[in-house]
Amino acid sequence: AQSVTQLGSHVSVSEGALVLLRCNYSSSVPPYLFWYVQYPNQGLQLLLKYTSAATLVKGINGFEAEFKKSETSFHLTKPSAHMSDAAEYFCAVSGGSYIPTFGRGTSLIVHP
Amino acid sequence: DSGVTQTPKHLITATGQRVTLRCSPRSGDLSVYWYQQSLDQGLQFLIQYYNGEERAKGNILERFSAQQFPDLHSELNLSSLELGDSALYFCASSPGQGTYNEQFFGPGTRLTVL
Numbered sequence: 001a002q003s004v005t006q007l008g009s010h011v012s013v014s015e016g017a018l019v020l021l022r023c024n025y026s027s028s029v030p031p032y033l034f035w036y037v038q039y040p041n042q043g044l045q046l047l048l049k050y051t052s053a054a055t056l057v058k059g060i061n062g063f064e065a066e067f068k069k070s071e072t073s074f075h076l077t078k079p080s081a082h083m084s085d086a087a088e089y090f091c092a093v094s095g096g097s098y099i100p101t102f103g104r105g106t107s108l109i110v111h112p
Numbered sequence: 113d114s115g116v117t118q119t120p121k122h123l124i125t126a127t128g129q130r131v132t133l134r135c136s137p138r139s140g141d142l143s144v145y146w147y148q149q150s151l152d153q154g155l156q157f158l159i160q161y162y163n164g165e166e167r168a169k170g171n172i173l174e175r176f177s178a179q180q181f182p183d184l185h186s187e188l189n190l191s192s193l194e195l196g197d198s199a200l201y202f203c204a205s206s207p208g209q210g211t212y213n214e215q216f217f218g219p220g221t222r223l224t225v226l
Contacts (some may be wrong), residue, residue: 022169032211032212034214036217040217042219042220043116043202043204043217043218043219043220044155044202044204044215044217045113045114045216045217046188046214046216049212049214051212054153079187093212094212095211096211098166099157099170100145100157100211100215102154102157103153103154104154104155105154105196
């Protein structure tokens with residue numbers, strides 16, 4: 001079994017501030033973890049993924065995430081937010097089952 | 113552009129009707145996934161096909177069915193539609209059936225049931 005919890009349905013930051021989107025997972029097998037972004041009126045696109053190589057994963061648009069097994073977390077960060085980062089972000093876990101499980105999503109709001 | 117196409121973009125229909133949503137995966141991708149996205153349920157996995165065969169089933173209602181054709185395009189059939197079926201329906205594809213594969217999402221079909 002597997003599940004994903006994204007803490008905070010909305011996160012609001014100022015432009016230039018640190019972005020931190022939280023994701024905790026549970027999985028009965030070694031997990032593969034993903035962050036996807038969804039811009040308005042578009043499908044999801046991959047930001048980054050963890051597949052048991054390096055625990056610090058770098059993605060597109062300056063985002064990165066760190067896999068912490070002891071905390072069962074895979075939080076997404078970006079040092080400096082841009083207005084263009086405003087979107088919905090989804091954390092997902094997969095593993096022994098072929099069924100991927102997505103979190104409920106976090107809406108990132110960026111204020112000028 | 114992910115390379116995944118979905119038609120139609122929008123669909124408005126009445127309760128009790130039946131509709132078909134179509135998806136063409138990225139060139140070379142063998143797996144197709146269907147998802148339903150709504151405000152109250154979030155992104156729900158419905159079903160996965162790999163090279164024409166059903167591989168995994170999620171929260172798909174019995175009124176819904178899907179198939180993947182020899183040319184790898186897929187169709188999702190929704191019947192006896194209810195108001196609660198109004199949602200965004202996404203198709204995604206991936207090269208294989210491995211769970212380490214990223215999925216490439218189409219732009220979605222917005223279904224409105226009146």
